[in-house]
Amino acid sequence: MRRGTFRDETVDYAAVGATQAPDLMQFPPEGSIPAEQSWRLGSGEERFATATESLLTWTPLRGAGLSISNVHPAAGPGYTGVSYDADGTPVGPARREAEQRFDAEGTPYVSAGTSIHVSGRVDGYRADADLRVILAVEEPRRVAVALGTVGGSVVRGEELFLLEWRPNDEVWFTVRAFDTAVSALYRILPTLVRRRRTRLFERYLKAVSPLFAS
Template sequence: MRRGTFRDDTVDYAAVGATHAPDLMQYPPERSIPAEQSWRIGSGAERFQSAGESLLTWTAQRAAGLSIEDVRPASGPAYAGVSFDAEGNPIAPSRRDVEQRFDAEGTPFVGPGMTLKLHGHVAGMRADAELRVISVTEEKRRIGFVLGTVGGSVVSGEESFDIDWREDNDEVWFTVRAFDAPNSLLYRLLPTLVKRRRKELFARYLRAISPLYATPV
């Protein structure tokens, strides 16, 4: 298991990690618009591993038509957050360096504390942003990461991406959760634009990760 979290105050929103809050959709961070969708994308260990590797090599963002630039790994060690043993007892956190991996194009895999810049358009709207990787999870049955905005975006907030291999039925699910607080005047006046932007992003992420185009639930 590898679990890393980068703790820093350079993001431009306060509710760091809120995309993993169970009540996100009912109680989103102040001024923000929450969103969540899950899709079944197959079954079995091979599907889980291939989807997880795609996720950690920025496939969702690239295939969504967004270019990734200025990727910078964290300068210091990652923080391994609290995890739990089989009996539910907390395991003390520790600091350690995370081995850096690279894809075929030489771009670093997603890593905690990493910063990057995205450029592109979604549904005719600008999708430029500077982002920080808040946390990365690589477990036996879950792979995922959380991205938070640092600046330069029309919205501020967070996205979480998770691939889950369910033990009860062997199915593999892809879940994206987010909350967006409008920054620009236009988005504050027309919050429907925020929802439209998010809906298109979710559709693009699904096309990037899933070969099945499963029906959202």
């Protein structure tokens, strides 16, 4: 299991980690607009492994048509935490993050504390921003990555990408997010925040799901 979390004051919002709350849609951070959607990707270990590789190599963002640059992993090895069983009992000692991995293009894999810059547009909606990986968890049947805004975006907030290989053998991909408008136009027209998020979710699904592959 690989696990990491990251906390510091460089993100530009207060509710760091709020996308992990299952009741985000009912109780979002004050002033924010929440969003959540889940899709079944298929079944089996192979489908889960393929989706995991896609998530950890930035495929949702790239597949959404966004460019990734200035990828800077956190300096030094990261603390991975302790493994727990279903009852919350520790089952393994804490350890250090494994050696940094790279994709075929030489870009570091997703890891907690990594900072990146994304740029581009999704169906006319601007998606330029500096982001920080605030959570990266890789478990045998669950992988989660959370990105928080650092600056430069029309909104501020967080999005969580979650992969689950469920006991019934189904593989599910969930994206959960909350956004608070930054630009004047988005503050005046909050429907733009919702539409932008909807378009991003659609692109993420197409990037990860074989059912929507072009």
